[in-house]
Amino acid sequence: MIVVASSAALVLVVLAAAAAWRFAMVRNSGARAMMRELPAEGVHGWRHGVLRYDGERLLFFKLRSLTFHHDIELDRRGVAFEGFRNVTEDESEFMPEIGHVLRFSGPMGDFEFAADRHSEMGLISWVEAAPDARKERIDVHSLAQRAQRDSGQR
Template sequence: MEIVTWVLIVFAVLAVLLAIWRFLTLRSRGTAILLRRLPASGLHGWRHGTIRYNGDDLEYFKLRSLSPMADQVFTRQRLDLHAPRQVSPAESGFMAEGLSIATLCDAGTHYEIALDQHTLMALTAWIESAPHERQERFDHHRIRSRITRGQNDK
């Protein structure tokens, strides 16, 4: 019985340390948002969290999660951002003033994301600056001719 108690204490201490680490590291590096997966009815499904840009990925970390990894990862190549809407009167009860709600589509899955105007502008710019999926293929013959250009003259 004593071993079980110590194991539970160790797990509780680890959970608290992980929560503190996650709170301190994400709070200073991320942008606060609210996110919910669609379809959702009424006010259900909204989750507070932070987003962080990591190369071509947008990482979402839930506020009430202890995982050291991102809870949701969006890839820039697959994202579509639709026009924002205003916060409804019912939603304004738990959302900060000045937020807009945009629809974010990730490979067929739709989300609503509540963010301020500056964050919306940054997210829009980040998505639109993504390189196109169809990139030029290398012309191997042209590259080989450039590499061997002076070797045939000898």
């Protein structure tokens, strides 16, 4: 009985530590936003979180998650905007400062995004600044130099 109780207490301590770490490390480290994966009906599926831009990737960390890793990752070269829609009356109850919702699709599926105007414009600018995948060329010479440099350091 003592073993079971101590095991349960240990699991609770680990979960509490994970929640505290996630809250402290993620909450103030990016742009606050809400996202949901489509298809979704009504107000279901919206998740509060933080966006981080990491080079060519958009990382979304859900605030109510205990993982030590991001929850959604999107490559900006694969994101395409579908347009905007107005916030519904039910959505305006928990997103009072949001006027519209941005719809976009990516390799992982279709999403809706809601945030303040600055975060929204940041996302749009970041995606639109992506180089066109058709114009990217692989420089074989620089890759060979990098491979030789990396193998020589070890």
